[in-house]
Amino acid sequence: xxxxxxxxxxxxxxxxxxxxxxxxxxxxxxxxxxxxxxxxxxxxxxxxxxxxxxxxxxxxxxxxxxxxxxxxxxxxxxxxxxxxxxxxxxxxxxxxxxxxxxxxxxxxxxxxxxxxxxxxxxxxxxxxxxxxxxxxxxxxxxxxxxxxxxxxxxxxxxxxxxxxxxxxxxxxxxxxxxxxxxxxxxxxxxxxxxxxxxxxxxxxxxxxxxxxxxxxxxxxxxxxxxxxxxxxxxxxxxxxxxxxxxxxxxxxxxxxxxxxxxxxxxxxxxxxxxxxxxxxxxxxxxxxxxxxxxxxxxxxxxxxxxxxxxxxxxxxxxxxxxxxxxxxxxxxxxxxxxxxxxxxxxxxxxxxxxxxxxxxxxxxxxxxxxxxxxxxxxxxxxxxxxxxxxxxxxxxxxxxxxxxxxxxxxxxxxxxxxxxxxxxxxxxxxxxxxxxxxxxxxxxxxxxxxxxxxxxxxxxxxxxxxxxxxxxxxxxxxxxxxxxxxxxxxxxxxxxxxxxxxxxxxxxxxxxxxxxxxxxxxxxxxxxxxxxxxxxxxxxxxxxxxxxxxxxxxxxxxxxxxxxxxxxxxxxxxxxxxxxxxxxxxxxxxxxxxxxxxxxxxxxxxxxxxxxxxxxxxxxxxxxxxxxxxxxxxxxxxxxxxxxxxxxxxx
Ligand code: MIC
Ligand code: SF4
Numbered sequence: 001x002x003x004x005x006x007x008x009x010x011x012x013x014x015x016x017x018x019x020x021x022x023x024x025x026x027x028x029x030x031x032x033x034x035x036x037x038x039x040x041x042x043x044x045x046x047x048x049x050x051x052x053x054x055x056x057x058x059x060x061x062x063x064x065x066x067x068x069x070x071x072x073x074x075x076x077x078x079x080x081x082x083x084x085x086x087x088x089x090x091x092x093x094x095x096x097x098x099x100x101x102x103x104x105x106x107x108x109x110x111x112x113x114x115x116x117x118x119x120x121x122x123x124x125x126x127x128x129x130x131x132x133x134x135x136x137x138x139x140x141x142x143x144x145x146x147x148x149x150x151x152x153x154x155x156x157x158x159x160x161x162x163x164x165x166x167x168x169x170x171x172x173x174x175x176x177x178x179x180x181x182x183x184x185x186x187x188x189x190x191x192x193x194x195x196x197x198x199x200x201x202x203x204x205x206x207x208x209x210x211x212x213x214x215x216x217x218x219x220x221x222x223x224x225x226x227x228x229x230x231x232x233x234x235x236x237x238x239x240x241x242x243x244x245x246x247x248x249x250x251x252x253x254x255x256x257x258x259x260x261x262x263x264x265x266x267x268x269x270x271x272x273x274x275x276x277x278x279x280x281x282x283x284x285x286x287x288x289x290x291x292x293x294x295x296x297x298x299x300x301x302x303x304x305x306x307x308x309x310x311x312x313x314x315x316x317x318x319x320x321x322x323x324x325x326x327x328x329x330x331x332x333x334x335x336x337x338x339x340x341x342x343x344x345x346x347x348x349x350x351x352x353x354x355x356x357x358x359x360x361x362x363x364x365x366x367x368x369x370x371x372x373x374x375x376x377x378x379x380x381x382x383x384x385x386x387x388x389x390x391x392x393x394x395x396x397x398x399x400x401x402x403x404x405x406x407x408x409x410x411x412x413x414x415x416x417x418x419x420x421x422x423x424x425x426x427x428x429x430x431x432x433x434x435x436x437x438x439x440x441x442x443x444x445x446x447x448x449x450x451x452x453x454x455x456x457x458x459x460x461x462x463x464x465x466x467x468x469x470x471x472x473x474x475x476x477x478x479x480x481x482x483x484x485x486x487x488x489x490x491x492x493x494x495x496x497x498x499x500x501x502x503x504x505x506x507x508x509x510x511x512x513x514x515x516x517x518x519x520x521x522x523x524x525x526x527x528x529x530x531x532x533x534x535x536x537x538x539x540x541x542x543x544x545x546x547x548x549x550x551x552x553x554x555x556x557x558x559x560x561x562x563x564x565x566x567x568x569x570x571x572x573x574x575x576x577x578x579x580x581x582x583x584x585x586x587x588x589x590x591x592x593x594x595x596x597x598x599x600x601x602x603x604x605x606x607x608x609x610x611x612x613x614x615x616x617x618x619x620x621x622x623x624x625x626x627x628x629x630x631x632x633x634x635x636x637x638x639x640x641x642x643x644x645x646x647x648x649x650x651x
Contacts, residue, residue, distance in 0.1 A: 002251035004158045005225055006193045009133045009248075013116050015150040023157050023257065024191065026630040028150035028651075029133075032115040033060045034142050037102045039067035039363075039494070040120035040544060042079050042503040044139030045086045046464045048146055049455075050643065055091040055447060057148030060110060062093040062441075064102035068499050069358045070365045075500035078458030082503075084442070089453040090146075091444040099440035100331025100357040103127070103299035107210050108333055109438060112244045113228035118145045122217045122543040122567060123299050123380065129210030130235070131228030131248050133193075136217060138545035138571040140642055149651065152632060156222045157192040160256030163200030165265030169422050170415040172309065173208035174301055174378065174398035177215040178270040179262060182280035186485060187537035189219030190566055192257075196226045197250055200264045206235035207303035214300045215380045218277040220540060220565050240436040269414050271376075272396035275384040276485065283401050284413045290322070293375040294406040296399050297328030297355065298362040301378035304337045304432070306399040311343040311350075312424035313403035313417045319351035320409030326367050328355035333437045341430040350406075364388040364495030376402045376411070381541060383489045385515055388496065462504045465553050467576030467641030473600040474557055475617065476529045480517055481593045484535035488547040488568060490515050491539065502546060509550035524554035531599075533591050534561035539568025548575045558599065560614075560625055562588055573633045576641030578602070580612055580625035587623045591616070606634040 003011070011020055016028040034056075036044050041063055048056075063083050068076040080097060087094035095105055102119070103126035111117075113131030117124060120142040127134030137151065145151050161180065167173075180194070194216050196209070204212075209226040216224030226232075227249040236245045269283040296302065296310055307329060319325045327347055329335040335357055338344040348354060353367075361367035362379045368388030369375040375387060375394045382394035397405075400414035400421065414421075445453065482490070492498070493511055501508035513520040524530060532551070538561040539547065548571035551559075558578035562585045572579040578599075582588055591597075596617040605612045609631075611624040629637070632650075639645035 002253040002255065004195055004254045004256060005227055005248055005250045006133065006158045006195050009114055009116065021155050023155050025155045026152055026632060027155050028152050029116060031058060031118040031145040031151050033110065033117040034058050034146050035062045035064060035102055035106055035117065035119040035124065036139065036142055037067050037121050038065045038079055038083055039499055039502050040139045041083050042461060043464055043545060044120050044143045045083065047140050047143035048090070051143065051147045053147050055450065056146045058146055060093065061146050062095060062106065062110060063087045064095040064105065065097040066101045066358045067363055068502070069097050069356060070496050072496065073500065074458065075460040078460040079503055081456045081458060082461050085453060085456040087442065088445050089450055089455055091447070091450055093444060094442040096440045096442065098332060098357060100333065101299045101302065101359055103214060104302060104330035104334070108239055108331060108436070109441065113232060113246050113248050118142055118151050120543055122541065123214050125216050125223035126210045126214040126299055128213030128216070128223050128225040129206055130232055131226060133223060133225060135223050136543045136567055138543055138567060138574055140545060140574045141570065153222060154191060154630070157257040159192050159194050160259040161194055161196045162198035162259055162261045163196060163264055164198055164261065165200055165263045166203045167264045167267065169418045170400050171267050171269055172398045172400055173204060173211035175267050175270045176262065176264065177212045178272055178280045179267055181215070181218055181272065181278045182270065183260065184219050186218055186276060186278045186540055187220050187563065189216065189221030191222065193222050194219065194224040195250065195256065196224070201226060202229060202231060205305055206232055207305045211300055215277070218380055220537065222566060238433055269398060269401050271401060272382060274393040274395065275382055277381060277396055283397065283411060286411050287413050289374060289411045291376055291405045291410060292322060292324065292373040293369045294323055294325040294402045295361050295367060295375065295377045296402050297330065297360065298379040299330065300380040301399050302328060302330030302334065304334050306378065307334065307338050307343050307347070308341065308425060308428050309399045309421060310403040311346040311428055312421045313400065313414070314350040314407055315346055315420060315424040315427070317350060317407050319406050322409050323406055325351060325406045326353040326355050326361065328360045329357050332357050332440060333435060336437060337432045337435050340432055340435060341428045343428050361387065363499070365499065366496065376405050378402050383487045383541065385493070386489050460503050462506065465505050465549070466643060467552055469640045470576060470602060470637060472603045473598065474529065474602070475596060475598045476531050476557060477527060478533050478591060478593055478595045478597060479523055479527060479530035480513055480520060480532045481591065482516055482532070482534040482538070485537045485540055486534055487541035488539055488544050489541055491547040492544060492550055505549055505553050508546055509553045512550045512554055521554065527555065529555040529557050531597055532556055532559045533588065534559060535588060536562045538564050540565040543567045545571045545575070548572045548577060552577055573636050574642040576637060578637060581628060583611060583624045583626050590621065603638065606638045609634065
């Protein structure tokens with residue numbers, strides 16, 4: 001039978017069952033590669049150490065330093081030292097601070113079509129741009145994959161995105177994914193893979209494809225993928241890795257669960273308005289709004305292609321007086337290429353502040369906008385407060401749209417800059433084929449040398465707390481009730497103040513739900529266990545397992561919602577918190593904060609798969625939560641979390 005590309009790669013990596021099952025069924029796949037970054041990596045490696053292996057068992061594992069590079073005190077670098085010694089000890093590659101953002105470096109230096117990649121970062125699907133099945137997960141799942149364990153997921157639906165036509169100058173890959181987000185919304189992709197195909201694909205370069213697969217994370221998708229074709233081959237040749245190329249595509253006549261079609265030639269420049277990546281409107285509709293900041297960078301839009309488009313627009317001009325503009329090239333390699341082509345010089349001349357090749361402003365590590373400021377960013381998330389300024393208005397746009405605003409000082413449709421883009425881009429053409437740079441990548445040590453390495457543990461590295469046992473019944477208050485689309489940034493914020501605490505759960509837990517309820521920590525500390533109630537798409541966004549670990553540490557025993565985002569739900573299971581879904585979503589309205597709820601027969605529900613039974617103590621109101629957890633997740637919860645489950649022999 002004709003197969004989609006997703007099915008082909010999943011099938012060739014299937015550990016269990018022997019054939020691809022129906023949509024939604026549990027599958028286990030082998031992971032060829034893993035990646036971690038420093039903000040999620042310390043927890044992942046602390047877990048890996050407890051598995052007790054001598055060396056990673058993957059074909060390739062890389063530990064990146066890119067998130068916590070502000071280093072306002074000893075803590076960030078303590079983490080870096082720990083991570084470097086772990087890489088040396090267990091046979092990983094190590095990407096040093098300054099080398100670039102994990103997803104971009106991985107695409108450039110390690111991505112291989114047809115391979116699987118698991119990363120402790122939600123934007124790992126960037127690798128789909130080069131034809132990989134690349135999935136984001138919690139650190140614990142990545143630790144297990146590094147140890148050779150399979151990764152479990154529900155067999156996704158496969159949504160075909162048929163691209164026809166060609167983008168007009170001034171419209172770029174960011175506008176394609178913003179169009180998908182406009183149509184599908186931030187929860188439209190849960191349980192799905194977006195597979196791109198059609199005649200329009202060939203006109204998109206690999207970095208453009210990667211922009212699209214990267215932001216598939218904002219759809220809630222498991223991952224997104226492009227075929228591997230002559231464009232992929234040219235990219236790999238340019239990266240000095242022609243041997244890594246294989247041609248891959250869906251079979252003729254492959255059947256998708258659903259197909260959406262986008263005519264690239266009809267697309268206009270788009271922007272996601274505050275405060276959600278799916279609040280998408282045409283740029284023309286909001287043109288004229290005053291802008292105070294423009295930032296180009298992040299794992300979504302910081303390739304040489306993107307920087308060149310910006311340089312072409314700003315050529316010979318100066319950043320508008322009221323605008324502060326910054327640019328963070330995605331990798332050191334890109335930075336060096338931009339230097340060779342003259343792009344960097346032009347950006348400096350125009351007045352851009354050159355930021356480090358790292359996540360930086362995308363995760364609130366510096367470059368926060370002014371009070372109430374309007375910031376145009378080429379990033380992928382604009383959740384309220386994520387920029388570091390609570391009342392800033394962040395718009396997500398393409399590099400072209402950002403550059404046009406940088407010059408005019410107001411939101412500007414970049415189609416007006418077409419002539420400059422076409423003519424000036426030619427000025428930045430140079431032979432960059434020789435510039436692929438691995439000097440800041442430390443290769444793995446051989447097994448004998450590796451065994452002698454001592455792990456460096458500074459005072460900031462604290463052991464990971466363990467999950468409590470799960471009793472058969474719980475009678476606890478609803479300590480917090482949230483609305484829809486609560487992100488993991490709402491559950492556990494990032495930014496310069498909180499990120500240095502990622503290796504210290506007792507300390508970081510003080511910030512749990514800080515944005516939704518500044519008193520949550522104190523109230524939880526004075527309560528012996530609690531529930532949290534939420535709306536749709538609870539836990540969207542980042543893969544940070546701290547959003548499960550810290551609530552667990554503070555006594556949250558179950559989260560009852562209308563629906564979950566995939567990675568967060570898996571993280572809750574791993575840390576022994578019951579992720580439950582209202583059978584009747586209308587009941588969400590009936591439950592209030594501080595209600596005491598009794599949950600009984602938990603063990604039986606987990607063993608036999610029946611619904612979870614709740615009763616409100618004040619008036620006896622009864623309701624049920626669905627049991628749509630697969631058998632393995634139920635076993636993990638029964639065991640009291642993933643660590644206990646693995647100790648008891650679970651896979
Ligand atoms: C993000 O973009 O939110 C992050 C920071 O990259 C996270 C990972 C983290 O919280 O460390 C992600 O996307 O998974
Ligand atoms: Fe880094 Fe931002 Fe990408 Fe997350 S989304 S990996 S913080 S650049």
